[in-house]
Amino acid sequence: IPLSAGEPPITPIAVCAPATTAEMAETVRICRAHGAPMVPRGGGSGVVGGVLAGADTVVLSTERLAGLRHLSSGDLLATFGAGTNGLEAEELMQAEGLTIGHWPQSIELSTVGGWVATRASGQYSTAYGNIEDIVHSLEAVLADGSVYRSRDTPRAAAGPDLRNLLLGSEGTLGVVTEVTLSLREQPEPGVRQAFHFAEFATGLDAIRATMRAGWRPPVVRL
Ligand SMILES: Cc1cc2nc3c(=O)[nH]c(=O)nc-3n(C[C@H](O)[C@H](O)[C@H](O)COP(=O)(O)OP(=O)(O)OC[C@H]3O[C@@H](n4cnc5c(N)ncnc54)[C@H](O)[C@@H]3O)c2cc1C
The missing domain is CATH 3.30.465.10 (Uridine Diphospho-n-acetylenolpyruvylglucosamine Reductase; domain 3)
Structure with a gap:
């Protein structure tokens, strides 16, 4: 993330990728014993910066806990x-x-x-x-x-x-x-439709009416 923002990369102390829950637990215990902050990491697509690891942290990757x-x-x-x-x-x-x-x-x-x-x-x-x-x-x-x-x-x-x-x-x-x-x-193939509304408010009214009628289209975008 820092790299994509044009900043120097931050290198954590280590990236650990335990393959079992027991290994993850042992890794956490070791980090805790050394007072090392830990940052879990999944796909790295989070948008609020929670996945950012500092130079003093250990990254706990879940990549081997897959399947x-x-x-x-x-x-x-x-x-x-x-x-x-x-x-x-x-x-x-x-x-x-x-x-x-x-x-x-x-x-x-x-x-x-x-x-x-x-x-x-x-x-x-x-x-x-x-x-x-x-x-x-x-x-x-x-x-x-x-x-x-x-x-x-x-x-x-x-x-x-x-x-x-x-x-x-x-x-x-x-x-x-x-x-x-x-x-x-798995549902039957769905129907996707687009409608034109002259004004934003009219489109909003149509969505409200749809939902109040109890219909649950999986996705509606205005
Ligand atoms: C193009 C794009 C589109 C997106 N669209 C959506 C969307 O439609 N809906 C939506 O909700 N979000 C969306 N997101 C945000 C993001 O994809 C989600 O928040 C997603 O759930 C993060 O999953 P991740 O595995 O990538 O987590 P990461 O980015 O790896 O981590 C996110 C946070 O969760 C923690 N974490 C990750 N794995 C674990 C774990 N196993 N245990 C404990 N903590 C963990 C990390 O420490 C970090 O704080 C989008 C992001 C992008 C880039």
């Missing part, structure tokens, strides 16, 4: 390593006639763990929800090296939902290592 780990098409659930590329994850599901339904414009550049850490929103979120609606459960290595695993249920009435602490935490509370996403049946 589909479990698919339950009966339960419509798929578990991915956090470093799985977004488009690869979606294409794997489409091959099964399913979809995650999460289509950020950066789907090719971002990772499943990055989606969680940035509380991402896909272009079809009106139909499928945002990432917080799609995440079923997750696993994360916390700052002390302990491993947190959320309940393996879509929701529970007892106590606060700790998944929400990690959603949007931008890597400040832990490293997400595994994510289980809920799936949908």
